[in-house]
Amino acid sequence: MTAAKPRRKKSATPKRPTPPPPAQPVVLEVSGLTKRFGGVVAVDGVSFTVRRGTIFGFVGPNGAGKTTTLSIATGLMRPDAGTVTVRGADVWADPIAAKRMIGVLPDRMRLFDLLTGAQLLYYCGVLHGLDRETARSRTTDLARSLGLDDALDRPVRDYSIGMIKKISLAAALIHSPALLVLDEPFEAVDPVSTQLASDVLRRYADAGGTVVLSSHNMDFVERMCDHVGVIVGGRMLTAGSMDEVRDGLRLEERFVELAGGRQAVEGLEWLTTFSD
């Protein structure tokens, strides 16, 4: 037990000293992002910045605008207003320069699933400008680190949801981007693989990579991320270092407080009177 204790303590309250503000340059700068679908405003003036070497957790209830924000930030969806720059390159004015620096894992999008895992990774690598040998050797390395070795020769169509998340993460990493944007990367991924992938991301961030990820799993975000932003109803309620946002509480408690989720239970009295 004594051996386990320091580890638990570390995972509950990460002892990462917040980096001194002037030291790290801004990698991702999102400002004034707005997107409407018909009459509904999905994202309403969202702004935030992410600095080099940080893992930024993006949390919010269902339908809060996380996926829309991340899609716009990676150039996959056109905003109605606002700008996104990656290391100074505007994603919408100079997409080729910006996209070279971004690795994306979008949520709920198809892959070319008749390709085998190896073919898909090679495809992504070459689309991002890798040569044949580099794309192949990185495919092997990534498959080993993410536990995909046995699956590489099978068509992606036969993969489980968790495996698809893993191969998508590998596809996002293969060109060693400066910025990784991951939408729900660990949904349906088993704990062992989550641990493997977290280690990969941790190492990537320590080496100067920048990660933005969204998740519903507050414990995971609290363990994994050093910065966090809370989005509710298309607005960014708060963003900053993990300690600032938590404000002494656990992230989950703080999140529920911000999202105002506790009142909803009141209307369901009938659920306490059983029909037997």
Place this chain on the structure above:
Amino acid sequence: MVDNLLRLKLALLASSFRPGSRRLGRSIAVSLLVVAIIVGMLGAGALADVTNPAHRAAVVIGAGALSLGILVAPLAAGLGSALEPRRFASYPIPSGQLALGLGLAGAVGAPGALAVALAVAVESAWLDLPERGVAIAAGVLTAITIILSSQLLVTVAARLAVSEPAARAVAATARVTVVVAIAAAGIAAIVAARGTDGAALERFAEVVGRSPGGLTWAAIGAPAGEAVARLAIAALAVGALAALWWWVVARVVVSPERRSAPADRAADRGLGWFDMTPATPGGVIAARSLLYWTRDPRYRVVLLGLPLAPPLIMLALLIAGVPLPLLWLIPLPFLALFLGWFSHNDTAYDHTAIWLHVAAPLRGTADRFGRLVPPLLLGVPLILITAPLFALWSGIANGFELVAGVSLGLLLTGLGVASVVSALAPYPAARPGAGPFDQPPLTGSRASWAQAGALVATVGFMSPTLILAWWGVTSDAMWSPLAGLAGVATGVGMLMLGVAVGGQIYRRRAPDILTLAQRT
């Protein structure tokens, strides 16, 4: 230096017959085959009676087919000849001398012997006639052309075949070509010997005579002016090939190796089509498209429909009262039009998987061109191989130029138009994994606009060609070659323009195409 290279070539030849060599059996088998073909050619040349027009036609067909066969024969033996120019890159040999030496060394060995025997066989057929001078000139020019072009082909193929599977595919294609060439020559000889279908042979020989393979052979016995023109073109071609050979040798010895090193074969997972295309965005998109065309039922239905469509079209038109021989002109252009048009909604077939392209730093033209590779690879050979047959059956003069030119024009123009339309106005299609006839949840009027627009635009751009073709069929056959030229020119121009314009549109609209896919 040159005699050193020749001695090296002789030593290589001798070594393949060394007792105990692993390849001894193969060497003996190949040389028996070569000897048999040489004896066959010389025998046929001696027996042919070129005063008989059918025999003369058979000589043109047979010699033309065999020229092609001998030309690709070195590739059939597998790539990696010991005398590739690259292998001499590390020696201080002036590239001019290297080109000369290797060119001469190419004449020594099986392909050289075959080329010379072919020339001798044709010359022997004409030996007693006044045209023997032309025959000798044609034979010499052709033999040199074959030897030079086969050297070029081996060098270029070795540079292009960047991986093991690609090299195997090249060798397999070459083997099939050799077999087809030998079979064609054999059939021509048999038909001529039987002496019943002389007219068909003569018409076919006319087609061969107009192709590069029959350029020189058809000069023998032709009117003086035509013969001189043909030989002059052949001589120019030899000069151009020699210059090209010089240039290629000089370039190859200083450019880096592209073939993937066989050292990492252990980690070499076969990537199928991806091993055969260059590792560029356009190349991998082409490979992915090829894989989908062969595996995805939504594309495969096209491959299955292609052989079925011509009989159906012909039947329908026959019932409508179109006279039969002319009807043979219809199916191929129709197929070409359909094959080109089919790509007009290609982006929608990706569904949301297109995000992989949107998220990549991709030039629009790479996406556009990569998607067109499967229909091009399928359509262009199909047209070139079947057009002579359809032209022959239709019985009209200059039919080959007409059918081939118009069909190529329709295919390439259709692909150019599709390249713009699929970036500009994709509409919901059957989803990945669905059957080819499953309808998407909503199609709406956009679908019919895009479908009709692509078709009308293709036919519209091709209308000058089609008018020329109509004149060629109904009034004067001299319009037909013009129609063919116009078709090819329109096709190539519209394809390039379509890819360029489509690329621009794609670059601007890529995220919107993805949004559309998400909504359906």
